[in-house]
Amino acid sequence: MSARRILLAGGGHAHVEVLRRFGASPANGVSIVLVSPDRCTPYSGMLPGLVAGHYTHDESHIDLEPLARYARAEFVRDRMAKNVAEPTTTQSATLPATTQPANVSK
């Protein structure tokens, strides 16, 4: 059991970078749970090019599954029910009780 567990609510730009850095440089005693309703997250800078037809969906999206594996993170396909700023009331429908945000180190 890890000493500290970090919950990443959403697979947007900020958390993509967190995952990339943990993958490149794992921290002992820290595990990560990524909760995202989507497997692929758009790279916003390429969205105009996607709309214009210069890029395909795959070229302009980041697949969170291999990225989570790289970061040794647990990937939960779900949507957080409430704002993570309220950790005692935040709930994910499918997240195991042990990884509900109230039990996750902030």
Ligand SMILES: Cc1cc2nc3c(=O)[nH]c(=O)nc-3n(C[C@H](O)[C@H](O)[C@H](O)COP(=O)(O)OP(=O)(O)OC[C@H]3O[C@@H](n4cnc5c(N)ncnc54)[C@H](O)[C@@H]3O)c2cc1C
């Ligand atoms: C068209 C466009 C072009 C842009 N181009 C640039 C650029 O060239 N350079 C630049 O610096 N910035 C650019 N930006 C801004 C940049 O995209 C944002 O600053 C950046 O995405 C913010 O990152 P974030 O992780 O905070 O949020 P986001 O990337 O928005 O990530 C939030 C994530 O949370 C997820 N989420 C939301 N609610 C829930 C929930 N209840 N449960 C679980 N997950 C949830 C969302 O699905 C999303 O994946 C652009 C934005 C747009 C719209």
